[in-house]
Amino acid sequence: MTTETILRRPRPARRRARRTAAVRTAALLAGLTVAASSAAALPARASAAPADELMGVAGQILQALPETSNSSADLPSLFTLLIPQVPQPGTPRSLPTGDRTTSCTEVTHIGDSTSVGIDDPAKFTDPADRLSSQYQRVGVKNTVLDAAGGRSIVETVNGEPNAVQVIQSQLAKGRTGCWVIAMGVNDAADIAVGSTVDADQRIDRVMNLLKGQQVLWPTVATAAPSNPAYADTHMREFDAALTRAAARYPNLRIYDFAAEAQPSWYVDGIHYNADGLAQRNRLFATALATAFPAAAAPPKALTGR
Numbered sequence: 001m002t003t004e005t006i007l008r009r010p011r012p013a014r015r016r017a018r019r020t021a022a023v024r025t026a027a028l029l030a031g032l033t034v035a036a037s038s039a040a041a042l043p044a045r046a047s048a049a050p051a052d053e054l055m056g057v058a059g060q061i062l063q064a065l066p067e068t069s070n071s072s073a074d075l076p077s078l079f080t081l082l083i084p085q086v087p088q089p090g091t092p093r094s095l096p097t098g099d100r101t102t103s104c105t106e107v108t109h110i111g112d113s114t115s116v117g118i119d120d121p122a123k124f125t126d127p128a129d130r131l132s133s134q135y136q137r138v139g140v141k142n143t144v145l146d147a148a149g150g151r152s153i154v155e156t157v158n159g160e161p162n163a164v165q166v167i168q169s170q171l172a173k174g175r176t177g178c179w180v181i182a183m184g185v186n187d188a189a190d191i192a193v194g195s196t197v198d199a200d201q202r203i204d205r206v207m208n209l210l211k212g213q214q215v216l217w218p219t220v221a222t223a224a225p226s227n228p229a230y231a232d233t234h235m236r237e238f239d240a241a242l243t244r245a246a247a248r249y250p251n252l253r254i255y256d257f258a259a260e261a262q263p264s265w266y267v268d269g270i271h272y273n274a275d276g277l278a279q280r281n282r283l284f285a286t287a288l289a290t291a292f293p294a295a296a297a298p299p300k301a302l303t304g305r
Contacts, residue, residue, distance in 0.1 A: 101139035102289040104178030104214065108170055110163055111182035113149035114220075114270070118277055129278035134285035139294060140178075146170065152186035153202040154195065167209050178214045178292060180284060181206060185220055185270065188238040189229035199241030207249045215251055216291050217242055218284060221258035225269030253291035257283060 109115065109131065117123050118131040127133060132143040146166050150157035153164055161169065163183050187202050207215065219239040222232045239258060246254050260283060265276025272280060 100286065100289040101294040102178070103292050103294045104140055104288060106142040106144075106175075106177035107135055107140050107180060107288065108144040108146070108175050108177070109180045109182060110166060110170075111145070111147035112151040112163075112186055113147070114185065114272060115145065115147035115182050116149055118147070118281055119143075119145050123274060124278060125274075126278075129281060131281045131284070134281045135288065138285045138289035140285075140288075142177075144170065144175065147182075150186065151183070152190055153183055153206060154187065154197050155190055164205050164209065167206065171209065176213065178216065178288065179210055180288065181215060181217045182220075182284075183217075184238045184242075185222065185230065185235065188234040189227070191237070192229045192231075192234040199238045200244060203241055203245045204248075207245060207252060210251070213251060214253075214292050215249070216253050216255055216284075216288050217245075218255045218257040218287065219259075221261045223261075223263040223266045223269045230270055255284070255287035255291065257287070 111118075115131075121127060121130065124130055128137075131145060132140075135143050148160055148166075150160065151163055151166075154162060156162050156165075163181075167179075183206070184199075184202075187199065191197075191199060203217075219235075219242060221235050222230050225231070235258065239256075242254050246252050257280070262276070262279075265272050265279060267273045267276075
């Protein structure tokens, strides 16, 4: 397995950065991606819960999800399936997990400051918690991580490339296969402070570059950040745009990470602490294997943990 990590001058969590044109006034706390338009558009965010319970229950549910095809008709149901389900009365306590693997042998992960450090051995007590290790767990052989603080899809910060430019650069290098687009938090904030490029247009700019390639785009949430531009309501509006995009692009899968993110995972309402990073890495990898599964045997049953 090979791993290539490209970090582009990450910004401190609370540092303000200058943005271009219509969003110069946005104080960039740099974050992850996306959100939904209203409480009716998406399920309520998950309430606080112990991290071990999340991985023991929600993560196992993800592993047990049925495999999906690439047809656009399946996309809305996939979005729903990736949201943790409440067990019905009488449901056995033994949750099926299985050894779910992905058809993606190569993954290019594009991210902002919330993806900076997610593969850094110094940040994890257990090396298995690193992003590349988690992708390897589900069958990925080659991981490329390109992350930078302050990055958005449209705007640029201090001359650094935006997500579109980075994707173009990776494509020029011959990158193919699967893509995880961990982008959108800064975009939601930029739109909130006046950008004329809306969420649908931003998503289209990414997806038009990745035609014919498998794309997983996780939703995101924030947890009471001090900067109102990063309020969760704006994140939800971006998430709603992602659900609309799923109907336009048959190669796009949406994983509703926002429905599982816990307030205890954040250090400033936008960025993640060590536990949050580890849990996010695990969930992203499992979602990748769920969205783009390998032809595998039926899941095995797992008793308890």
